[in-house]
Amino acid sequence: MITIGQLAKYVGVSIKTIRVYHDKGLLPEPDRDVSGYRRYDAKDAIDLIKIRTLAEAGVPLARIRDLRSATGEEFQQALREIDDELTASIRGLQATQVRLRELAAGHLAPLPTEVGAHLEHLARWGFTPRWVDLQRDLWILVFATYPDRAITLFHDQAETLANPALRQLFLDYDQAHDLDADDPRIDGLARRIVKATREHYGPDELPELDAASEIPALIQGTVNASSPAWRRLDTLIRAQLEA
Amino acid sequence: MITIGQLAKYVGVSIKTIRVYHDKGLLPEPDRDVSGYRRYDAKDAIDLIKIRTLAEAGVPLARIRDLRSATGEEFQQALREIDDELTASIRGLQATQVRLRELAAGHLAPLPTEVGAHLEHLARWGFTPRWVDLQRDLWILVFATYPDRAITLFHDQAETLANPALRQLFLDYDQAHDLDADDPRIDGLARRIVKATREHYGPDELPELDAASEIPALIQGTVNASSPAWRRLDTLIRAQLEA
DNA sequence: ACTTGACCTTTCCCCTGGGGCAGGGTTGCA
DNA sequence: TGCAACCCTGCCCCAGGGGAAAGGTCAAGT
Structure with a gap:
């Protein structure tokens, strides 16, 4: 009949752990000797080994009980x-390990240099610092979220902005930030944007809308929150594209 | 500037988790809007994604901080x-899985039938119930701890007990339980046991000693605890074998 | 016989990584 | 104007223990 300390050492757990198992009803309280010490036998030892095997597998104590x-x-x-x-859970850890290695491999790099160059272009084209900051946030998010597709999306966007007529639409969007929400110019801008979108993508497929639902709503939320006029513009464009 | 709920949904964590990360200093508290709500930007989102990647790898929050x-x-x-x-930790879980499967495969079966038969033999040979119980505990433990080698050890032991002269030594060990610790018969018994051991295994290798250090000290502890005479016998045998 | 150190007993609070609830304020939409 | 859906802080809860306090017990050495 061994003591709690000997049992703990044998099985490789702490004395505390054994007492917790008694309290939670996993291991029955053994008889005490004359001085009130718990005394264990071999059966307790193998029960405890079984309990530990399950506990190490992550089974909650209540379920083991x-x-x-x-x-x-x-x-x-x-x-x-x-x-x-x-x-x-092994599969989960392996997936985490993959992501960890991606993190280590440099996906923490803020942004590719060509994106930085593009952002500087924006300022020279007359976009406000507010717009440039917003774009930087957007691309950080997109590269963080879709590392493989981000660069394609970026090239697409850069190409669009290389077209002066289309670029003007974005400049107008930028400027609309400070208009009143009921300014009629917002309705006009919304119509022009919808028209350009339809011409660019055809009437049937609107990949930009799909992309917009994948590319975090986070940014559109940011956009909408910072200006009532932008919020209204967003509402109008969505309504007309869905119609 | 998005709210905590949007950020949480975007990254796939709970609002509570984000607030915990603020409390623990992992993610700095962002500025509040006029109503006291936290407002986040894209940088916070990618910081949070990094934090989650590490946290899911099991890194403690304090270390991430x-x-x-x-x-x-x-x-x-x-x-x-x-x-x-x-x-x-993946290796550890895989090892646990192996042990779990051993458990499922029936290593919970108390004891092979031939061991049970052997224990009944012991009683007929004149061993006390106390000795038989001790042997049962021992074999339960050995089969639980070394499932692959236990049956070999058992056959070895059964063979030894089939020899009447050697069996008498174990019977004498059993009987010694109730002697006084300073009874001279204990010294004689110790010498006979050491002699038999040396004859059985030769002077160079003493596998029984090695096996005894692997086969749980638990049992020897039990043995020693239950009788001063047995304790002394153990001490004498060890001293002479090491000499 | 006494001390010492190792062991045992109980009770209590601490930690991590959150979940959930209470009780209250804010926002957006009809 | 109401209502749902947010948000806020503060609190207690869980598992699975760790560690400390304050005391009882045991074996060994002197």
């Missing part, structure tokens, strides 16, 4: 479930 | 360490 009163068949079934969960 | 002030080189070094730890 319930398993104590399970039949053989229920127990086997539970073990299969636990095994599956274990497999899933 | 410290990483915030690390240089690029320190950060890369930390990532390598985290990667290694992740590999180790």
Whole structure:
């Protein structure tokens, strides 16, 4: 009949852990000797080893406790479930490891240099610093979120801005920030943007809308929050494109 | 400038999680709007994504917080360490899975039938119930701990007990339980046991001693605790074998 | 016989990584 | 003007223990 300390050392857990298991009903309290010390036998040791095997598999203590009163068949079934969960969490960790390595491999780099160059272009084309900052935030987010497709999206956007007529639309969008929400010029701008969008993508497919739902609504939220006029512009454009 | 709820949804965490990260200093508290709501920008979003990547790798929040002030080189070094730890914990889970499957495969079966038969033999040979119980505990433990080697050890032991002269030594060990610790018969028994051991294994290798250090000290502890005479016997045998 | 150190007992609060609730204020939309 | 859906802070809860306090017990050495 060994003491709690010997049992703990043998199984490789702390004394505290064994007492916690008693408190939570995982391991029955053994008899005490004359001085009130707990005294354990070999059965307790193998019970404890089983409990630890399950606990190390991530099974919550309450579930291990319930398993104590399970039949053989229920127990086997539970073990299969636990095994599956274990497999899933191993897969999860492996996926995390992949992401960790992507992080290490430099996807923390703020932005490709060509994007930085493009942002400087914007200022020279007459966009406000506010707009440039917004664009920087947008591309950081897009590159963080869709590292593989971001550069394509970026080239597409850069090409659009190389066209002076289209660029003017964006300049007008930028300027609209400070208009009153009910300024009639907003309606005109919305119509022109919708028209250009339809010409660019055809009447059937509107990839920009799809892209916009993937490219974080975060940015549109930012845009809308900072100006009532922009909010109205967004509402008008969406309504006309969906019509 | 988005709200906490939008940020949470975007990154895929709970609002609570973000607030916890503020409290723990992982993510700086952003500015508040006029109504006291936190307002976030894209930088916060990518910071949060980085934090989540590390947190999902099992990195404690305190360590992630410290990483915030690390240089690029320190950060890369930390990532390598985290990667290694992740590999180790995946290995650990896989090992747990193996043990879980052993458990499911029936290593919970108390004891092979031939061991049960052997224990009944012991009683008929004149061993006390106390000795038989001790042997049962021992074999339960050995089969739980070394499932692959236990049956070999058991056959070895059964063979030894089939020899009447050697069996008498164990019977004498059993009987010695109730002697006084300073009874001279204990010294005689110790000498006979040491002699038999040397004859059985030769003078150079003493596999029983090695096995005894692997086969849980738990049992020897139990043995020693239950009788001063047995304790003395153990001490004498060890001293003479090591000499 | 006494001390010493290692062990044991109980109770209590601490930690991490959040979840959930209470009780209140704010915003947007009809 | 109402209502749902936000947001705020503060609080307690969970698992799975760690560690400290304050005391009882045991074996060894002197």
